Amino acid sequence: MTRKSLTELREEMRAVARGEQKAAPLPAAPLLAALSREALELLGILLREHPATVTELVTLTGRSQPNISRSLQLLAKYRLIRLVKDGREVRPEPIAKVLRVDLATGTYETTPSGAAA
Secondary structure, eight states: OOOOOHHHHHHHHHHHHHTSSOOOOEESHHHHHHOOHHHHHHHHHHHHHOOSSHHHHHHHHOOOHHHHHHHHHHHHHTTSEEEEEETTEEEEEEOEEEEEEETTTTEEEEEETTSOO
């Protein structure tokens, strides 16, 4: 990936906001390091079962609540899920259904969970 000046980054962000260009792909290495077997299992459960709360997700996985919460925070950091507060509960919602990694450039893009793959 090439370095961009602050002015170039600002113009790129504005063009994306106006819909004139797609957002640049994100670096893949940190994401790939975060996608453990447990994280992939969690994503699969979110996409298949649609749990309404973290508590329900704990029941579905048999993992502890702190463990699930840490995993969800990491998945949210990489924009694979969104955590929605609903009163005192938190509802995990998948954002991405498909993940494409470009090994040549070391970047990734996601396909939204509601879009066709």
